[in-house]
Amino acid sequence: MFKKIIIIIGIVLLGNWAKAQDPGVSDVVITPGVVESGGNATFSFNLYNASSTGLTTWSSGDSFALQVIVSLSDAVPSDTSTISNSITGTWSGKFDWSYDSGSNTITGIQKEDIAGETLTVPSAGSIEIAVENTAESAQSDPNCGFIVNLTPPATAVSMNLDDDSKNIYTYTEVVVTTCSKSPLTTGTPEVTKAGISTLSQTPTDNWPLDVNNGFIVLESTNKGFVVTRHTTAELSNIENPIEGMLIYDTTAKCLKLYKNGAWTCVKKSCN
Incomplete structure (x- = not known):
């Protein structure tokens, strides 16, 4: 009887793990660590899917796709007219990118399927954004950086929203x-x-x-x-x-x- 209970619990846990969709954000970095006032920098982060269930795109509109929203602070994309020129990384091609200068926000709409991870192969990729600094900030009050948030698709099943928001800031130096x-x-x-x-x-x-x-x-x-x-x-x-x-x-x-x-x-x- 005891063995049967353990087996049943294991099957339930495995089933839940297989069904849950779990995209997340990690490894937010600013390069260089101290940004030159008015100079160039790179804002980067990793995206991942920590589930065996993939994130599938649909033709039913943006609400049915994973959205990546990056809010910039004291910086703008290096190419504001063609935002895709400012964005690289191994997963940059999985999203359609747009830039709103009013809110200084970059939005990525998922356009390609994102596979689920396996026991041996993780599902993860990088996003790198080339930016230009627009304002000075002191070491005591660093304000040059970004916040990245994930918005789950409307079709998400048991979406785990943990670790779906990250931020990082640094200060500037006059050269x-x-x-x-x-x-x-x-x-x-x-x-x-x-x-x-x-x-x-x-x-x-x-x-x-x-x-x-x-x-x-x-x-x-x-x-x-x-x-x-x-x-x-x-x-x-x-x-x-x-x-x-x-x-x-x-x-x-x-x-x-x-x-x-x-x-x-x-x-x-x-x-």
Whole structure:
């Protein structure tokens, strides 16, 4: 009798698992982790069907298809006129995409069947949205990001709505843009009076005096110059930073300059 009860319970549970439709959202990511003010970024997430029952499309209208709704914050698609140009990923082709500039919302309507998972093969794919930042936000109040919500089709049977909404936000950084100019070739150059070398002998007999207009010369054939490295969070630990101080931010992956009371990435932009 006890064995029969166990078998019956197992059959019921297996039957419910096989019938339930269970799409979901996971792995929401913003790349890069800190967005350049006015720069480009990628908003990405994964969609999945954690059920053996597939999600079938119908010709009865949008209400009979799975809908993916992405609400953007402080960002717009990189191509607002043809939204599909801004969306890639392994499952991007399973949806028809549209963009509403008034609500700053991207909507994907399922147009292809989504298979159910098996015991050995998951049913999952990625969505990646190329965006441009439209507003600055501070690290203390990150507001550049998105919310993704799934709307189940009207034909859904035992739809499990758990894990059907995810969101992620980050902050922005102002990038210092600089222009370079050709070196001065007229007039009398000043010699560089100090140098550090890892070479067994100096490059020339008159080194470093024959290197013009420098403060110090570093010479090596197999070494690099490394500035102090910090994560973004560690920058607040620097006591009394001064204008012109340089560090390398290992979080933002850039050389940063302390200017006008803030740490900003240095980037060459004009030539």
